[in-house]
Amino acid sequence: MLILGNGSNVIFLENYHGIILLDRIYGISFREDRFFWYVHVNSGEVWSKLVYKCLKLNIFGLENLAMIPGRVGASVVQNIGAYGKELKDFCDYVDIVYFNNGSKIRLNNSDCKFNYRNSIFKQHLLNKCYVVSLGLKISKFWQPKLYCNLLKLNCVTPKNVYDAVCTIRKYKLPDYRFVGNVGSFFKNPVVSINRLIKLKNYFPDIVYYNLNKNKMIISAAWLIKYCGLKGYKFGTVSVYNKHALILINNGSAISRDVAKLACYIEKKVKNYFSILLELEVCLVNKYGIVKDFKTFLNEKY
Numbered sequence: 001m002l003i004l005g006n007g008s009n010v011i012f013l014e015n016y017h018g019i020i021l022l023d024r025i026y027g028i029s030f031r032e033d034r035f036f037w038y039v040h041v042n043s044g045e046v047w048s049k050l051v052y053k054c055l056k057l058n059i060f061g062l063e064n065l066a067m068i069p070g071r072v073g074a075s076v077v078q079n080i081g082a083y084g085k086e087l088k089d090f091c092d093y094v095d096i097v098y099f100n101n102g103s104k105i106r107l108n109n110s111d112c113k114f115n116y117r118n119s120i121f122k123q124h125l126l127n128k129c130y131v132v133s134l135g136l137k138i139s140k141f142w143q144p145k146l147y148c149n150l151l152k153l154n155c156v157t158p159k160n161v162y163d164a165v166c167t168i169r170k171y172k173l174p175d176y177r178f179v180g181n182v183g184s185f186f187k188n189p190v191v192s193i194n195r196l197i198k199l200k201n202y203f204p205d206i207v208y209y210n211l212n213k214n215k216m217i218i219s220a221a222w223l224i225k226y227c228g229l230k231g232y233k234f235g236t237v238s239v240y241n242k243h244a245l246i247l248i249n250n251g252s253a254i255s256r257d258v259a260k261l262a263c264y265i266e267k268k269v270k271n272y273f274s275i276l277l278e279l280e281v282c283l284v285n286k287y288g289i290v291k292d293f294k295t296f297l298n299e300k301y
């Protein structure tokens, strides 16, 4: 059984041979005390609508996460992030139901083992449970997180941050309703500080940022661009010309085409930088979720 929100971060390599449940568990409720807003939201709600609704209700904080496609359940699993904020920064608890016995339990933020685009739901709890609701705890003392282009804002208000994020996203990221894409196809690689220093000796312009005090994140888009692949057309699939981390369907691509281009990019990046790109997209074959394209390509070729 496979649970899908919107499927906007999923590629079906072939027809899935099981049952697919579309999560449409709706409902949002709000509570407050002197210092915080508490938002309880069910997993089938559309994430971007939740962000907009909060803004309209003067619940500020989620603006940097505007316009991320997908539903709330997936946002938890993925620990979605953008412009310096991640879901984990607001998560109070996550309610899950176990597949095997239907029991429902509540996990707190640390139980979820959130990490960069990762959580316990993609690791230890993969295929064991599904997320039914999320509790957000949002401070009433708004502090903007200004990052990259957001630093250029003249007047910093939640509404202006929200609008700026939407403008950047509309410019940089293709709309999946019109141009097939799954957003970032790869994760930004995480490396040690020592590794980064070595890389910087060879590639002084390399783009990176801090993940924590020991680890750095390198821009995968920059790596791909450096390999000369930004805008690269590979038959029916291309590397998007405005953002090298995004692969787009030129109209008639099938999963095999996407797999081939992705493997080509992985190989180029590995040869140039000795860095293995990890997929951000979720792949599904006929049996369920798979970690890479290997078995799929081996079976067919």
Ligand code: EPU
Binding pocket: 081, 082, 083, 084, 148, 172, 173, 182, 183, 184, 185, 186, 187, 188, 207, 219, 220, 221, 222, 223, 225, 230, 242, 243, 244, 245, 280
């Ligand atoms: N860059 C390039 N070439 C490009 C694009 C970007 O060199 O074609 C460099 C630029 O220097 C830029 C830096 O990479 O400043 C970072 O680019 P961007 O701000 O677009 O962020 P990203 O690290 O590429 C991540 C998320 C995006 C999220 C943005 C915004 C991942 C895998 N992706 O991308 O998430 O919207 O940050 O903060 O972490 C998604 O997950 O689908 C997604 C779109």
